[in-house]
Structures are given as structure tokens and as C-alpha cells.
Amino acid sequence: MAGRVALVTGGTSGIGAASAEALLAAGYRVAANFGANEAAARAFLGRTGIPVFSWDVADGAACIAGVEAVEKALGPIDVLVNNAGITRDAMLHKMDAGQWKQVMDVNLGGCFNMCRAVIEGMRARRFGRVINISSVNGLSGQAGQTNYAASKAGIIGFTKSLALEGASRNITANVIAPGYIDTPMVAAVPAAVMDDILKTVPAGRLGRPEEIARAVVFLAADEAGFITGITLSVNGGKYLG
Structure with a gap:
């Protein structure tokens, strides 16, 4: 894996930042994508030395240009971590088409x-x-997140299909399904709601971004070439499906 290039989207905060740092520590050359938070990205760059690149992953042309920029700077991308994500929570009877489409x-x-x-x-x-x-x-669904849950379930089906397409060329595709992790996204959940959620987590706590990053490094390894199409749940026992 020495010298392999890894790109992490949404890679300057939360799970993405932890994953980028863990890959760097494991010997990868790492790039981190970010969307709009320039200040956080610059702080991440200053702290880690990992180069940062800004584009909107929802824009296909921007993704192509972004990948070209990363590859010009670091070389061909061997490992892609698709971490960028958003929430626009609402009960379905109050959700508008914009909230659905954005997510x-x-x-x-x-x-x-x-x-x-x-x-x-x-x-x-x-x-x-x-x-x-x-x-x-x-995997489990969540009230108020029909858009988010559908998008994340869709990723699982997408990944299984990509795994079948790539296996003969030594391309693996796998999913990590985190539980509730101590990130800025989870920090935005109201305290009373989070208290109720934690009651359903057998481990009795939020996960740490570094615990997801450990799984990322495991699946990224050259030695993980016979693991493809799986969903690795890292959720403290919240959902055992």
C-alpha cells in the first residue's frame, strides 16, 4: 500500500477527517475533498498537511475536474472513500421536494x-x-429521515452491484454503515432526542470517528482484496441486521 493514493470526500471534518488522517498514517498519499467550509478545510490542511480540494460531489462535471486535479497533484487514485453526506430531516408529510432532492x-x-x-x-x-x-x-430506517435513509440504503445496493462489476479486475467495493458517531452532524441532534437514541445503543455511547477510520483502513488495504460487496456495520450494537 506504500505510495498508493487515497481520496476522501467530505474529508476535512468528522468521519472523513479521521479517515484521511488514518490513511495518511498507514502510508497512503491522501487528498481530502470538501464542499463549502473553507475555514475548516484550511485548518485541517494546516493541522495535517493533507492537501484539500473543493468541489460539489452532487455536480458530475465538478467531480471529474476534481479527480483530475487530485491525480495531477498526487497520481492516479487507488482508493476512493465516499463520505460526503448531508441531512435535511423532516417527517415525510412535511418534507418538500427540495429536501428530498438535495439529500x-x-x-x-x-x-x-x-x-x-x-x-x-x-x-x-x-x-x-x-x-x-x-x-x-x-439499514434500520429512522423516522424523519425518509430521504436520508433512502439515500444510504441506495448506496448499499449500488455498492453490491459495483462489487460484481469490479471483482475480476481486482477492484473491491464495500460499505461501512456507522451508527451514531460523535461528529458535528450528530451534535446538531437535539439533546433530548440523542438521549433517547443512546438508550437504544447497547454500547451506551456514541462512536468515535477514529473507530470508523479503522474500518476504512482495513478495507482499503491491498490485503483486503478478497473482501467485496459487504456492509460492515460499526454501530455499538444498535442494529444487528
């Missing part, structure tokens, strides 16, 4: 856009590791 475009559309931008190169080089970040709520 689907970023979470599921972004997964397609990024995989499409790297897959031909991976096929030509006969190596690739695609790691798509889903969610426990894509």
Missing part, C-alpha cells in the same frame, strides 16, 4: 459521480478500493 443528489448522486470519475482508471490499472459510507439508518 439524494449529494448522498447517492455524489457516490455515483465520484465512482464514475475514477472507475475507468481503476479498471485500466486493474486495482481499486471503493469504500462507501452509508449509515445504520440506511
Whole structure:
């Protein structure tokens, strides 16, 4: 794995930042994508030295240009971690079409856009590791998140299909489905709601971003070439499906 290039979307905060740092520590050359938070990205760059690149994963043309920029700077992308994601929570009877479309475009559309931008190169080089970040709520569902849960469940089906397409060329595609992790996204959940959620987690706590990053590094390894099409749940026992 020494010298392999890894790209992490949504890679300057939360799970993405932890994954980028863990890959760097494991010997990868790492790039981190971010969307709009320039200040956080610059702080991440200053702290880690990992180069940062800004584009909207919901924009297919921007993803192609972004991948080209990363590859010009670091070399061909061997490992893609699709971590970028958003929430626009509402009960379905109050959800508007914009809330649905935004989440689907970023979470599921972004997964397609990024995989499409790297897959031909991976096929030509006969190596690739695609790691798509889903969610426990894509497995179990969650009230108020029909859009988010659908996007994250869609990632699982997408990944299984990509795994079948890539296996003969040493390209693996796997999913990590985190539970509730101590990130800025989860921090936005009202305290009373979070208290109720934690009661359903046998481990009795939020996960740490570093615990997801450990799974990312495991699946990214050259030695993980016989693992493909799986969903690795890292959720403290919240959902055992």
C-alpha cells in the first residue's frame, strides 16, 4: 500500500477527517475533498498537511475536474472513500421536494459521480478500493429521515452491484454503515432526542470517528482484496441486521 493514493470526500471534518488522517498514517498519499467550509478545510490542511480540494460531489462535471486535479497533484487514485453526506430531516408529510432532492443528489448522486470519475482508471490499472459510507439508518430506517435513509440504503445496493462489476479486475467495493458517531452532524441532534437514541445503543455511547477510520483502513488495504460487496456495520450494537 506504500505510495498508493487515497481520496476522501467530505474529508476535512468528522468521519472523513479521521479517515484521511488514518490513511495518511498507514502510508497512503491522501487528498481530502470538501464542499463549502473553507475555514475548516484550511485548518485541517494546516493541522495535517493533507492537501484539500473543493468541489460539489452532487455536480458530475465538478467531480471529474476534481479527480483530475487530485491525480495531477498526487497520481492516479487507488482508493476512493465516499463520505460526503448531508441531512435535511423532516417527517415525510412535511418534507418538500427540495429536501428530498438535495439529500439524494449529494448522498447517492455524489457516490455515483465520484465512482464514475475514477472507475475507468481503476479498471485500466486493474486495482481499486471503493469504500462507501452509508449509515445504520440506511439499514434500520429512522423516522424523519425518509430521504436520508433512502439515500444510504441506495448506496448499499449500488455498492453490491459495483462489487460484481469490479471483482475480476481486482477492484473491491464495500460499505461501512456507522451508527451514531460523535461528529458535528450528530451534535446538531437535539439533546433530548440523542438521549433517547443512546438508550437504544447497547454500547451506551456514541462512536468515535477514529473507530470508523479503522474500518476504512482495513478495507482499503491491498490485503483486503478478497473482501467485496459487504456492509460492515460499526454501530455499538444498535442494529444487528
